[in-house]
Amino acid sequence: MTTVELPIRSTSAACCVGEACSPITREPLGSGGATALATVLKALADPARLRLLSMVAAHDGGEACVCDLTEPLGLSQPTVSHHLKVLVDAGFLTRSRRGTWAYYALVPGALDAVAGTLATV
Amino acid sequence: MTTVELPIRSTSAACCVGEACSPITREPLGSGGATALATVLKALADPARLRLLSMVAAHDGGEACVCDLTEPLGLSQPTVSHHLKVLVDAGFLTRSRRGTWAYYALVPGALDAVAGTLATV
DNA sequence: TGGAAACATAGACGAACATCGATGCAGGTG
């Protein structure tokens, strides 16, 4: 049994990276679309995860390993790994293992897709 | 004792309606800014509240009362009132009482301000 | 081959949350 935290990839969320999604104020939001969008937003609605995204984006080469993020965030290593997994499952980060280290990088356009569903203009 | 759910107004969130906020991928997100933005996003990260925003926006005149929202949402009246209060406290909705009814309307630019903090372009 | 380092996973625990029924409150109406 594997407790999937944010099964976004499988449920095909309301926001598809790479294509513009209609804002929620333009057309009525159905039950399924609301749940999918809420799941994506829930992955962002945490101070630690927001800072992780910002820190990864600001790091050299646009990627960072767990050891770079643990200390400045002030959280334990397992907790940081947990948050990174949530962000990966939600489609905001990619994970690439090189040697002993795991490097995380932003998924291009993922944040913009979410922003597009919220913007009214 | 009053259990304040989302004391955004008092804490002066990261997103100020009406002015553009720098995206989290542009400059490092501090601890305070991350908490403030997370609180705003937490108010959005719920299927019922997303549908409420969409339904209010789609309603005649851009406003709707609780009685218009309860049945199509499939939730009890207290629950709908609770979600509307969360959205008002977060700065996404305004509440205006006319007679027996309470009318809710979108705050112009509130969703766009949040979208601006997420967009990378 | 053994050990150390980096990271992931498991289990536990307290806090926060979504929802409900019951109740209180204000505003219109007979």
Next chain:
DNA sequence: CACCTGCATCGATGTTCGTCTATGTTTCCA
């Protein structure tokens, strides 16, 4: 005044979430 309607608040409850410690897994190096 009494009553009804629309809405907010209260208290309770089951669930989800964030965090930790402890442990497992993988990779590299002596």
